Amino acid sequence: MNLVKSPLASQKPIQVRMQLEQSKRVFVIGDLDADLTKFEQALCSVNFNPSEDILFSLGDVIDRGEHSIALLARFQELGVHMCLGNHEHMLLESLLAKDKGYYRLWVENGGRWHLEATNEELAFACKQLLRCPLSYYVEYGTLKIGLSHTTCADWDWQNPPQDIQQATGALLWDRSLTKAKKPLINPSIDFSVHGHNTTQKPYWLGNSYHLDTNYLSGKPTIVELSTLIKQFSSM
Numbered sequence: 038m039n040l041v042k043s044p045l046a047s048q049k050p051i052q053v054r055m056q057l058e059q060s061k062r063v064f065v066i067g068d069l070d071a072d073l074t075k076f077e078q079a080l081c082s083v084n085f086n087p088s089e090d091i092l093f094s095l096g097d098v099i100d101r102g103e104h105s106i107a108l109l110a111r112f113q114e115l116g117v118h119m120c121l122g123n124h125e126h127m128l129l130e131s132l133l134a135k136d137k138g139y140y141r142l143w144v145e146n147g148g149r150w151h152l153e154a155t156n157e158e159l160a161f162a163c164k165q166l167l168r169c170p171l172s173y174y175v176e177y178g179t180l181k182i183g184l185s186h187t188t189c190a191d192w193d194w195q196n197p198p199q200d201i202q203q204a205t206g207a208l209l210w211d212r213s214l215t216k217a218k219k220p221l222i223n224p225s226i227d228f229s230v231h232g233h234n235t236t237q238k239p240y241w242l243g244n245s246y247h248l249d250t251n252y253l254s255g256k257p258t259i260v261e262l263s264t265l266i267k268q269f270s271s272m
Contacts, residue, residue: 040202040206043130045167046126046129046167047201048167049167050170050171051172051208052170052173052174053170053173055176057177061090062086062091063177063261064260065094065095065184065230065259066259067250068232068252069098069108069251070101072251073108079259080259092117093173094117094119095184095185095230095231097122097249098119100128105150106162119169120184120186122186123186123210124147126205127139128162131143131148132159171185171209174226178266183228183229185231186209186233187207187209187231188208188214189214190213191223192207192208194223195226212233212234215247219242223245229244229245230245230248230265231247232249241272
């Protein structure tokens with residue numbers, strides 16, 4: 038299946054590598070579904086300091102709620118490192134490639150807000166989202182941590198495939214790992230963190246951590262990497 042049809046969207050980085058000092062507080066937040074209030078509450082819950090702390094978003098920031106553009110603007114203000122989610126992918130393919138199939142899927146799954154947005158707001162959204170990679174590979178202290186909207190069981194974090202179609206399917210849409218519920222260990226990473234697959238409570242599945250709680254519990258999950266490292270080390 039041709040998942041990426043827009044020439045601009047096909048140029049998005051598949052992976053960005055970052056090396057972070059372990060003295061830094063680093064947070065990861067799951068799907069927000071365009072709810073700015075819940076995002077701000079999540080930041081307050083961990084006393085997030087934008088001048089000192091680092092925040093990664095696992096995508097699906099937009100759609101369903103009322104604050105898609107406002108959240109993207111807030112992310113820009115805070116310097117959030119954002120992975121692309123499948124909802125952002127639907128927006129790009131709908132607006133840039135004018136793909137009717139993606140457009141129908143997008144509108145049916147929370148994208149109707151764009152009908153009331155201005156051309157300037159939609160242009161801003163496209164510009165911001167085209168900067169987002171599909172994944173981050175974070176070296177934090179001695180650990181190597183993968184961050185993406187979702188993943189598949191055999192994704193190679195050390196040498197990711199450079200085929201944008203394959204990467205988009207694996208990192209933005211795949212649900213096979215969580216559906217199988219097998220605690221598989223991916224040997225190419227210490228552990229990885231993902232949204233996309235809804236759950237009432239975050240959970241480990243092998244060495245992948247899944248935290249898309251907003252849709253089912255009504256509250257997004259934000260977690261500090263140091264907390265996940267302690268959990269991982271004790272397993």
